Amino acid sequence: xxxxxxxxxxxxxxxxxxxxxxxxxxxxxxxxxxxxxxxxxxxxxxxxxxxxxxxxxxxxxxxxxxxxxxxxxxxxxxxxxxxxxxxxxxxxxxxxxxxxxxxxxxxxxxxxxxxxxxxxxxxxxxxxxxxxxxxxxxxxxxxxxxxxxxxxxxxxxxxxxxxxxxxxxxxxxxxxxxxxxxxxxxxxxxxxxxxxxxxxxxxxxxxxxxxxxxxxxxxxxxxxxxxxxxxxxxxxxxxxxxxxxxxxxxxxxxxxxxxxxxxxx
Amino acid sequence: xxxxxxxxxxxxxxxxxxxxxxxxxxxxxxxxxxxxxxxxxxxxxxxxxxxxxxxxxxxxxxxxxxxxxxxxxxxxxxxxxxxxxxxxxxxxxxxxxxxxxxxxxxxxxxxxxxxxxxxxxxxxxxxxxxxxxxxxxxxxxxxxxxxxxxxxxxxxxxxxxxxxxxxxxxxxxxxxxxxxxxxxxxxxxxxxxxxxxxxxxxxxxxxxxxxxxxxxxxxxxxxxxxxxxxxxxxxxxxxxxxxxxxxxxxxxxxxxxxxxxxxxxx
Numbered sequence: 212x213x214x215x216x217x218x219x220x221x222x223x224x225x226x227x228x229x230x231x232x233x234x235x236x237x238x239x240x241x242x243x244x245x246x247x248x249x250x251x252x253x254x255x256x257x258x259x260x261x262x263x264x265x266x267x268x269x270x271x272x273x274x275x276x277x278x279x280x281x282x283x284x285x286x287x288x289x290x291x292x293x294x295x296x297x298x299x300x301x302x303x304x305x306x307x308x309x310x311x312x313x314x315x316x317x318x319x320x321x322x323x324x325x326x327x328x329x330x331x332x333x334x335x336x337x338x339x340x341x342x343x344x345x346x347x348x349x350x351x352x353x354x355x356x357x358x359x360x361x362x363x364x365x366x367x368x369x370x371x372x373x374x375x376x377x378x379x380x381x382x383x384x385x386x387x388x389x390x391x392x393x394x395x396x397x398x399x400x401x402x403x404x405x406x407x408x409x410x411x412x413x414x415x416x417x418x419x420x421x422x423x424x425x426x427x428x429x430x431x432x433x434x435x436x437x438x439x440x441x442x443x444x445x446x447x448x449x450x451x452x453x454x455x456x457x458x459x460x461x462x463x464x465x466x467x468x469x470x471x472x473x474x475x476x
Numbered sequence: 477x478x479x480x481x482x483x484x485x486x487x488x489x490x491x492x493x494x495x496x497x498x499x500x501x502x503x504x505x506x507x508x509x510x511x512x513x514x515x516x517x518x519x520x521x522x523x524x525x526x527x528x529x530x531x532x533x534x535x536x537x538x539x540x541x542x543x544x545x546x547x548x549x550x551x552x553x554x555x556x557x558x559x560x561x562x563x564x565x566x567x568x569x570x571x572x573x574x575x576x577x578x579x580x581x582x583x584x585x586x587x588x589x590x591x592x593x594x595x596x597x598x599x600x601x602x603x604x605x606x607x608x609x610x611x612x613x614x615x616x617x618x619x620x621x622x623x624x625x626x627x628x629x630x631x632x633x634x635x636x637x638x639x640x641x642x643x644x645x646x647x648x649x650x651x652x653x654x655x656x657x658x659x660x661x662x663x664x665x666x667x668x669x670x671x672x673x674x675x676x677x678x679x680x681x682x683x684x685x686x687x688x689x690x691x692x693x694x695x696x697x698x699x700x701x702x703x704x705x706x707x708x709x710x711x712x713x714x715x716x717x718x719x720x721x722x723x724x725x726x727x728x729x730x731x732x733x734x735x736x737x738x739x740x741x742x
Contacts, residue, residue, distance in 0.1 A: 234548075235573060237593065238652065240649075241652040244652075244655040244659065247659065248655055248658055248659045248662065251659060251662045251663060252662050254666075255663075255665065255666035258666070259671050259672070260671070262676050262678070263524070263607070263672065263676065265676070265678070266534055266676055269526055270524055327694055332579075384689075388501065390498040390501040391501075391526055392501060392505055393498075393500060393502070393503065393508070394504065396504050396505045396509055400508060400509055400513075403512060403582060404512065407519075407520060410523065411516075411519050411520050411523045413519060413522065417514075422557060
């Protein structure tokens with residue numbers, strides 16, 4: 212009896228997650244250092260915003276709590292991203308260069324799925340409650356309504372999806388480069404850009420980073436909408452960006468695969 | 477003596493070729509992040525000052541704040557750009573066996589490689605400053621402050637190299653040392669004044685930081701570049717002390733670690 216594709220993928224994902232979790236957990240010091248790294252990262256982001264607000268009343272239209280809620284929202288997306296996909300980007304460059312990607316291509320799942328969801332990082336799940344705690348704390352401070360609280364999980368998923376799609380597209384360029392480490396640094400810079408609200412950027416930069424490379428929609432669109440429902444066009448733009456990025460990804464990924472010369476064969 | 481210098485020179489040349497072999501990769505990995513971070517900071521502070529660029533925030537107007545971040549970018553490029561990515565892999569993969577029999581040891585090889593990187597970074601920083609000065613983004617300080625700023629930042633890079641070397645050597649025990657590097661980057665970035673001037677930090681934190689090397693890594697050299705006189709000997713003494721401590725620890729780690737070395741793959 213043939214099982215549904217969704218069930219098939221879920222079962223494969225469970226196996227991949229459990230094996231990679233076993234590997235990661237076997238290096239206990241690295242595991243603890245990763246937790247420490249995440250916590251320091253949270254602290255540095257939130258403290259930076261807080262220190263700036265010790266000297267100014269507002270940045271753009273937002274006060275301290277509003278910007279801290281935005282930062283907490285982005286930290287939560289980052290945290291889930293670190294746990295579910297981030298490790299895989301670092302392996303892609305090596306797999307392409309050495310021809311190890313061959314083993315991925317012969318598996319009975321879509322190559323995008325196996326390449327970008329093969330490894331997880333369990334340490335990020337340890338810090339996930341901290342990220343959620345911070346998000347809830349600042350959510351209470353900005354007095355979110357019941358509807359807003361219900362929307363947050365959905366917006367986190369949408370933000371994460373858009374971030375991942377943009378990063379997948381950028382990572383595809385590794386097919387054309389001998390050394391792809393730099394692409395990962397480029398990817399991380401895009402995350403940096405998205406960690407500040409869109410009104411921080413000048414008009415031209417904002418347009419480019421909202422349309423051509425829509426990293427500013429990841430956090431700014433949902434949080435603006437949460438504060439003011441008149442910003443609904445930003446949510447529409449976000450959905451359009453997700454659909455467009457998905458189409459672009461499938462297109463460039465297929466071209467990339469055609470360019471792949473399978474070094475080990 | 478001259479033969480030894482020749483080995484250093486040849487290794488520096490080989491490392492230069494390796495660094496510049498994949499130029500796009502080098503740009504994205506080393507130069508790109510610093511430029512993007514400057515772009516973010518420039519936009520952020522422009523938004524904070526808004527319509528009133530002359531307002532003073534802890535002694536900084538928009539122009540002096542941007543100047544601070546330009547020099548922060550230069551200090552980071554020269555002082556904290558180097559990362560010994562290959563060192564931990566060399567240890568883990570058993571590749572240091574060759575250094576044990578070469579007449580040019582592991583430390584010498586990586587230090588020569590670091591010097592090569594610094595030549596490259598000095599060149600890139602020089603070009604960056606020239607462009608920024610040409611477009612009137614920043615004014616050059618007097619020759620005295622420029623000279624001392626570069627000299628002091630190069631001194632910082634020695635401290636940074638000592639730390640990176642230590643992280644690399646810990647590969648004798650750890651599977652992943654990149655975590656330590658990222659952790660060092662986050663802590664240093666936050667506490668050294670790289671994100672924004674320490675003048676904006678709470679007083680209690682600034683007082684506490686005076687007893688650590690952090691302010692001397694970014695804030696202090698930026699002040700030199702901005703032509704604000706500070707007693708130079710304090711920075712040199714503080715960083716010098718930490719270099720000696722770091723180098724001693726590195727020596728001990730190497731002596732202990734090499735006993736654990738299994739030369740994987742041989």
